[in-house]
Amino acid sequence: MVFIARLTVLLTLLALLTGCERQEAPPLDQQLYVWQRQWTPSHQAALDASRADFSTLRVLALQAFPRAGWSRARIDAALLKHDGRPLIAVVRLDGQLASLDQEQITAHILQLLGDWQGQGLVLAGVEVDHDAGIARLPAYRKFLTDLRATLPASLSLSITALPAWLDSPELPALLSTVDSSVLQVHAVSDPRRGLFDPDQAKKWASAWGRITTRDFYLALPAYGVALLPQTGGVPVVESEVPVEGNGERRELLADPQQLRTLALELRDDPPAHLAGLIWFRLPLANDRRAWSLTTLGAVARGDRLDSRLTLQLSAQNGLYDVSISNQGNLDSAWPERLTLAGQGCDGADALAGYALQQSPDLLTFTRLRDGRLPAGGQRAIGWARCTHIDQGGSNVHP
Secondary structure (H helix, E strand, O other), rough: OHHHHHHHHHHHHHHHHHHOOOOOOOOEEEEEEOOEEEOOOOHHHHHHHHOOOOOEEEEEEEEOOOOOOEEEEOOHHHHHHHHOEEEEEEEEOOOOEEEEEEHHHHHHHHHHHHHHHOOOOOOEEEEEEEOOOOHHHHHHHHHHHHHHOOOOOOOEEEEEEEHHHOOOOOOOHHHHHOEEEEEEEEEEOOOOOEOOOOOHHHHHHHHHHHHHOOEEEEEEEEEEEEEEEEOOOOOEEEEOOOOOOOOOOEEOOOOHHHHHHHHHHHHHHHOOOOEEEEEEEOOOOOOOOEHHHHHHHHHOOOOOOOEEEEEEEEEEOEEHHHHHHHHOOOOEEEEOOEEEEEOOOOEEEEEOOOOEEEOOOEEEEEOEEEEEEEOEEEEEEEEEOOOOEEEEEEEEEE
């Protein structure tokens, strides 16, 4: 009996110790901003490919600017209805608006909701994206309070928020007027300092979690911008829409490795009230300043990231088409150099972006400008007419 009693105590202690072991944290909720003003046929493939990794779509719906006035995004309602994920309509109120006209804005929002619902869309919520200055937060709080009272109770109300608001004593009261907030931690300072700082983002998220009593999300970048020089001022930022300007463009791109590390750290040790991550933005096939959807999904899942650049040769009657492919899950810069060991080459040339140097037994393609090869993508870089190319003796130099 003594032995049985001791065994029972031992098993109980073992069970308690096992229960106290640190369990792996579950993945954070992952959502997507759909931020195109004009929808195209490529949205269907992007939405289909994103469904497995992202739970909710926050769709740019309506914008108001000081001089241009109101404009609606031209969405494809049939695609969104078919997609079936929870849908949040984002209303962008430019931070340079002189004031927020409660009656006018509310009327536009209610009209939008009615039109979307008339097209068969079931909305989960509305997000207001307004970069208010700290001095205007009391007026913004009143605006949100009145808007909340006007919206149907079935719709959640969220706002995009800025880290600068952490310095305002008005912030707790402001956050109490909405169901959740989305803290934007990218592109919030002088663009010359970079697009994103993961260490600063963690500090802001922790501080936000100590102030809010409701769920919040982090808006994270999955894109890049270009900076154009401007005499005597802050550089002009070029994003989705090309900007006319002279001078060399400086490309800034959010680093997928950095963001993957941050997402894993937030999952393992989340700030109080952090409900998930929202990635900006859904990439389309022709989006030259966004991560590929393959890379974005891998980052969201926490997969190990790797670019695998390989040389591809397609031969027909001694004419070789030369290309590179990225067989990994991480977008890659174009390789700096490719060398082909060839014999009997009586003609060769490089395509746009590369230059060719030819010696009797070696063809060298050298990069002239920067470019990105998306995960799963392929790009032609030149051609050669040779009696033989030794692919085993040819190399890609990143």
